[in-house]
Amino acid sequence: MKKVILNLILIIISPLITFAQNVLTVDEAVSIALKNNYDILVAHNDASIDKVNNTLGNAGMLPNIAITGSDSYYPGSNTEQKLSGGTSSSTSNSQSNTMNATAGLNWTLFDGGKMFVTKKKLSEIQELGEIQFKDQVLQTEYYVILAYYDVVRQKQELASINEVITYNLERVKISQTSYNAGLSSKTSLLQAKIDLNVYQENAINQQSVIIAAKRTLNTFLGRSADILFEVPDSIPLNYIPDKKGLSLKLDSCNTSILASQKQINVSKLSLKEMNAMLLPKINFNAGYGISQSNTPSGTTLMYRSYGPQLGGTISIPIFQSGNTNRQIKTAKIQLQSAEYDLESTKLQVNVQLQNALTQFENQKQLLTIEKDNAVLAKENLEITIQRLRLGQTTSLEVSLAEGSFVESLTRLISFEYYLKVAETKLKQLIAGL
Numbered sequence: 001m002k003k004v005i006l007n008l009i010l011i012i013i014s015p016l017i018t019f020a021q022n023v024l025t026v027d028e029a030v031s032i033a034l035k036n037n038y039d040i041l042v043a044h045n046d047a048s049i050d051k052v053n054n055t056l057g058n059a060g061m062l063p064n065i066a067i068t069g070s071d072s073y074y075p076g077s078n079t080e081q082k083l084s085g086g087t088s089s090s091t092s093n094s095q096s097n098t099m100n101a102t103a104g105l106n107w108t109l110f111d112g113g114k115m116f117v118t119k120k121k122l123s124e125i126q127e128l129g130e131i132q133f134k135d136q137v138l139q140t141e142y143y144v145i146l147a148y149y150d151v152v153r154q155k156q157e158l159a160s161i162n163e164v165i166t167y168n169l170e171r172v173k174i175s176q177t178s179y180n181a182g183l184s185s186k187t188s189l190l191q192a193k194i195d196l197n198v199y200q201e202n203a204i205n206q207q208s209v210i211i212a213a214k215r216t217l218n219t220f221l222g223r224s225a226d227i228l229f230e231v232p233d234s235i236p237l238n239y240i241p242d243k244k245g246l247s248l249k250l251d252s253c254n255t256s257i258l259a260s261q262k263q264i265n266v267s268k269l270s271l272k273e274m275n276a277m278l279l280p281k282i283n284f285n286a287g288y289g290i291s292q293s294n295t296p297s298g299t300t301l302m303y304r305s306y307g308p309q310l311g312g313t314i315s316i317p318i319f320q321s322g323n324t325n326r327q328i329k330t331a332k333i334q335l336q337s338a339e340y341d342l343e344s345t346k347l348q349v350n351v352q353l354q355n356a357l358t359q360f361e362n363q364k365q366l367l368t369i370e371k372d373n374a375v376l377a378k379e380n381l382e383i384t385i386q387r388l389r390l391g392q393t394t395s396l397e398v399s400l401a402e403g404s405f406v407e408s409l410t411r412l413i414s415f416e417y418y419l420k421v422a423e424t425k426l427k428q429l430i431a432g433l
Helices: 002-020 026-036 038-053 114-180 186-220 243-253 255-276 323-389 395-429
Strands: 064-082 088-110 281-294 302-315
Touching: 026 038, 026 114, 038 114, 114 186, 114 255, 114 323, 114 395, 186 395, 243 255, 243 323, 243 395, 255 323, 323 395
Parallel strands: none
Antiparallel strands: 064 088, 088 281, 281 302
């Protein structure tokens, strides 16, 4: 009985210990994940790279300006010269120095319009990166919410086990009194104690399950797995899906569909880039240079030139080993694949929507039935306990009633959780989390 009393005390003070911990709301959990989750941080960096790459310079619309210089020193060289007049000269161990410096500008003025197409493509890629980042955020929110309510579910499971332990303590007390009075056999008392021990073991195991579920949630939140927190005792279920509205919003809101549509735009622009390579290319060159050569021996001791220079080049593609045509064909195939991906994505997302709606309706119906069932199972257990107190039933019948009550509560909690899962999935599909 000392063990029973100790366990009863633990059951009573457990809620007080829980209350002392910080209560984490689902909104707070999502907010923490948005700041700390590593998948979101990586996705944000990927989107930032796309933004950084979206510049006029990366599209080839700006000039390249560079300053170059060189200096060549010849410490000792031998030279021989024979002039047309018949004279000749020679030097030995002659030193010379040649210096060059140039500030130059190279600017592509026309490349078949490719630079403008590339700039549009970079903007589309940036927008695609933003959509993919949003998709990662929605996925993370989805898993955080599920992990959060899994903790609530496991906590409810523990509460149901503790409730049955309370009934079982009463059952042991009644059986002990009846046995002491010689009104029942010892086997009934022993069975009651055995059942109590089993439920106490289940409670201990369930506490381990709760700890593991909290660690999983902490991992999604990007923080230490052992941070302590508490959650509410129930799962809110007040969502009413608008079936028609969900279908209408799907194409315009679903991030997977939006990403596929954006990928088609990128592929179209890639095809335009390849076509632009068939057109002429005009470059403009400008610069200012200086060159000086010093030779101590010889007819020219010093030579210097400096000044601006302007020029331009035009390149007309005639034959490029068929590479441009090959790239155009490849771009067309990639565009077709992107269109196929969009249609496939639409089909998959629609199936996910229909499955989520079906699950939502089924879980809602099952939950309604099980709520009535849980009331009946509890009433049956209380009546059975009362009959045991009056000596009108057996310990086996009470054990069956307890088991029925626990199973009903387990199903009820499970239906609530999966109803929330279906609700969260529906919201994720239309980016409504």
